[in-house]
Amino acid sequence: DTGVSQDPRHKITKRGQNVTFRCDPISEHNRLYWYRQTLGQGPEFLTYFQNEAQLEKSRLLSDRFSAERPKGSFSTLEIQRTEQGDSAMYLCASSPSTGWEAFFGQGTRLTVV
Amino acid sequence: AQSVAQPEDQVNVAEGNPLTVKCTYSVSGNPYLFWYVQYPNRGLQFLLKYITGDNLVKGSYGFEAEFNKSQTSFHLKKPSALVSDSALYFCAVRGFSGGYNKLIFGAGTRLAVHP
Numbered sequence: 001d002t003g004v005s006q007d008p009r010h011k012i013t014k015r016g017q018n019v020t021f022r023c024d025p026i027s028e029h030n031r032l033y034w035y036r037q038t039l040g041q042g043p044e045f046l047t048y049f050q051n052e053a054q055l056e057k058s059r060l061l062s063d064r065f066s067a068e069r070p071k072g073s074f075s076t077l078e079i080q081r082t083e084q085g086d087s088a089m090y091l092c093a094s095s096p097s098t099g100w101e102a103f104f105g106q107g108t109r110l111t112v113v
Numbered sequence: 114a115q116s117v118a119q120p121e122d123q124v125n126v127a128e129g130n131p132l133t134v135k136c137t138y139s140v141s142g143n144p145y146l147f148w149y150v151q152y153p154n155r156g157l158q159f160l161l162k163y164i165t166g167d168n169l170v171k172g173s174y175g176f177e178a179e180f181n182k183s184q185t186s187f188h189l190k191k192p193s194a195l196v197s198d199s200a201l202y203f204c205a206v207r208g209f210s211g212g213y214n215k216l217i218f219g220a221g222t223r224l225a226v227h228p
Contacts, residue, residue, distance in 0.1 A: 004156075033215060042203050042218035043157070056215065091156055093216075100145055100164060100207060102216055104156035 002026060004105035006092050012111045013082055020078045021108045025094030032075050033102060034067055035091040036060065043091055049075060082112045115140045115208035119219035126194045127227050134189040134222045136204030145207035146187040147216065148178055150200050157203065163187060174198070194226045 005024040013019050025032050030051050035043035046065070048056040051072035061067075064082075069075040079086055089109050093102035116139045126132045138144055145164055149157040161172025168180045178189045189202060201223050205216040 006156075040220075042205075042220045043216075045215045045217070048215055093157075101147055101159050101162050103159060104149075106156040109154070 004092055004094055004103055006090075006105035006108050008108055009106065010109050010111075012113060015084060015112055016081055018078065018080045019082060019110065020076055021090055021092075021110075023075045023077070023092030023105060024073075025075070025092070026096075026103060029094035029096050029103075030072065031095045031097065031102075032069055033093045033095075034075070034077050035093065037089040037091055037107070038087075046077075079110075082110075084112045086110060087112045115206050115217050117204050117206050117217055117219040119202075119204055119222045121222050122220075123223045123225060125225045125227065128196050129193050132191050132194040132198070132224065132226070134202050134204075134224060136187045136189065136219060137185050138187060138204070138206045139185065140206055140208070144180075144185075144187075146178075146180065147205040147207070148172065148176070148187075148189050149203045149205060149218075151203065151221075152200050160189070160202075194224075196226045196228055199224055199226045 007022045032049040034046040037043045046058050046061050047067050049069040052069050064080045067077045089107045091107045093104045095102040118137045147162045148160040151157050161170050163170045163180045171177045176191050201221045203221045204219045208217045
């Protein structure tokens with residue numbers, strides 16, 4: 001499978017715990033995006049990487065959220081001190097430098113109890 | 114600021130009938146427009162895009178979309194709906210801010226195709 005891969009697919013955590021999600025983009029894609037989707041809503045942009053550089057962060061990304069993309073390959077999204085409002089589907093997408101459409105992974109569904 | 118509006122929360126259509134899912138956009142400059150489909154508990158799948166050229170764009174699974182600059186619309190269409198087309202459809206526009214690009218999505222339209 002050469003698509004975007006996300007792990008885990010589902011995560012249930014207690015409020016206050018830290019969680020980390022991983023995204024493996026399509027190998028030749030240098031652009032990587034994180035989005036958050038809540039029930040009944042469209043995906044909301046969180047952050048954007050070009051290679052290893054994090055070039056843009058949404059105001060939605062509070063200080064509890066951090067994302068990395070070491071060596072411009074896979075990316076991780078960490079949420080510290082999770083809150084119930086963090087419950088959502090977290091989507092990762094990648095695109096090549098010469099294309100315009102983004103290709104999405106299947107997402108990680110986070111439930112904070 | 115760039116934005117996308119999908120005025121219908123849900124569209125119901127009988128199998129075999131034509132379907133239209135509406136999208137209007139607001140951008141400064143030339144619009145780059147996209148349609149994605151989402152099945153339950155899945156990520157988004159790319160259907161089609163308009164960058165430039167013909168106003169009628171053909172995409173995956175028999176879908177097409179018509180770009181109308183004067184009406185700032187990019188409606189998704191299919192001549193004959195299938196039950197398997199039932200899903201959540203998102204229109205998106207590529208926005209540029211701070212020199213960087215990202216997709217800005219509408220709220221989505223649920224398509225229900227009835228046998």
